[in-house]
Amino acid sequence: MKSSTAPLPSGRFTIGKVFDFEAGHRLPGLPPEHKCSRQHGHTYEVEIILTAPALQEPGFVTDFGDLAPFKRYLNTELDHQNLHEVLDFEPTSELLARHLAGWFIQNVQPGIAGRLVAVRVRETRRSWARFDVATT
Incomplete structure (x- = not known):
């Protein structure tokens, strides 16, 4: 059977792109003896996950280049900042x-064709938090 004649399954396409930034924070809501209540920093890794039921030409969910405004936001607003000073919430990975x-x-x-499925924030190689966008 030729691959060009095989029936194609229905479904959704999903892509992801990883960004990073450096920032410090502390979690003052924790007891003073908790290590995260003290100032510390991370190389944050942020993954954006997008989906679409069909592809845009030439076969993209979204052109990765169209995600540049998100990287600019990370660079200008969060990179090399104390997150507890620039955000109006406790800067846990979940809330971030x-x-x-x-x-x-x-x-x-x-401005893009794809729709956001989730955002994953990784503080270390072994720990991350993910926020899944509710579908309406």
Whole structure:
């Protein structure tokens, strides 16, 4: 059977792109003896996950280049900042993932074909938090 004659399954296409930034934070809501209540820093890794039921020419969910405004936001607003000083919420990875999802939906998503599925924020190689966008 030739691959060109095989029936294609229905489904959705999904892509992801990883960005990073350096920042410090502390979590003052924790007890003073908790190590994360003290100032410390991370090389944050942020993954944006997008989906679409069909592809745009030449076969993209979204051109990765169209995600540049998100990288600019990370670079100008969060990179080399104390997150607890520039954000109006406790800067846990969970809340940061939700914040970044909201920023992406408002500022990037209107101009692209793909739709945001989730944002994953990684503080270390072994720990991450993910915010999944509710579908309506």
